[in-house]
Amino acid sequence: MSGMNKEQYLGVYVSTLTYDDILADIEQRMAAGKKSTIIAVNPEKLIAASQNPELKQLINAATYQIPDGIGVVLASKLKGGRLASRVTGIDLMERLIALAANKGYRVFLYGAKEEVVQKAKQNLEAKYPGLCIAGYMNGYVNDDGAVVRAIQAANADMLFVALGSPRQELWIRAHLDQLDVKVFQGVGGSFDVFAGRVKRAPKLFRTFGLEWFYRLITDPKRFKRQLALPKFLWKVLTEKEAADHRTAAKERSR
Numbered sequence: 001m002s003g004m005n006k007e008q009y010l011g012v013y014v015s016t017l018t019y020d021d022i023l024a025d026i027e028q029r030m031a032a033g034k035k036s037t038i039i040a041v042n043p044e045k046l047i048a049a050s051q052n053p054e055l056k057q058l059i060n061a062a063t064y065q066i067p068d069g070i071g072v073v074l075a076s077k078l079k080g081g082r083l084a085s086r087v088t089g090i091d092l093m094e095r096l097i098a099l100a101a102n103k104g105y106r107v108f109l110y111g112a113k114e115e116v117v118q119k120a121k122q123n124l125e126a127k128y129p130g131l132c133i134a135g136y137m138n139g140y141v142n143d144d145g146a147v148v149r150a151i152q153a154a155n156a157d158m159l160f161v162a163l164g165s166p167r168q169e170l171w172i173r174a175h176l177d178q179l180d181v182k183v184f185q186g187v188g189g190s191f192d193v194f195a196g197r198v199k200r201a202p203k204l205f206r207t208f209g210l211e212w213f214y215r216l217i218t219d220p221k222r223f224k225r226q227l228a229l230p231k232f233l234w235k236v237l238t239e240k241e242a243a244d245h246r247t248a249a250k251e252r253s254r
């Protein structure tokens with residue numbers, strides 16, 4: 001993928017592709033036998049990555065760094081970027097599931113509690129006729145070898161890993177080469193949502209990008225986590241000079 005489809009905040013890439021762009025790109029990559037990895041980024045993860053070179057490298061090495069979180073879109077708007085709207089991990093996962101049902105790609109679900117991953121599988125199969133969830137494994141088996149063998153035995157094309165961040169991203173990187181899977185996505189708490197355990201914000205809040213506000217009023221404990229948003233915007237705005245300086249220096253040297 002060319003750098004044209006990315007913006008950079010605090011030294012971390014963010015993809016500017018829409019859901020449809022990503023799906024089309026993934027299909028091309030699958031046809032070419034290439035593996036694709038998807039990591040969702042938000043202000044919290046971008047701040048963490050800016051302070052941890054290994055995490056930054058891990059995120060930057062992914063095929064798609066999707067802007068899950070309104071804070072990243074805001075940053076782009078403030079800096080005159082091209083990011084128009086969020087691409088959330090859960091919505092992208094659901095679109096990939098729909099694609100899999102259509103095209104006959106085999107899906108594997110790895111992570112969450114046993115009853116959660118079972119229920120997620122059941123609900124997704126009921127919603128998407130023709131979907132083949134060829135295997136699943138809960139996220140509390142501490143035997144990576146067994147998980148890898150199960151995924152290979154299922155002959156999976158798409159793997160969704162729900163272990164939380166950055167554990168799921170580290171797991172994907174560690175096992176990427178051992179697996180014949182083509183699409184890898186770390187999906188955090190998404191299985192809990194598909195299982196009906198955790199409710200998403202009502203449509204109205206989501207439409208206006210106010211999912212964070214809904215979470216804040218229904219779960220005030222999250223306030224501390226949400227401080228990442230103003231902190232992130234501040235960091236991005238004060239990083240401006242350095243970035244402009246670099247561009248100017250590069251242009252001068254041409």
Ligand code: UDP
Pocket residue numbers: 111112113138139140162163164165187188189190191192
């Ligand atoms: N989880 C797991 N194994 C573990 C720890 C967590 O499978 O050892 C699962 C947990 O059950 C939940 C998901 O990982 O389904 C974490 O979701 P969370 O919303 O905390 O992730 P985030 O997106 O916030 O990183």
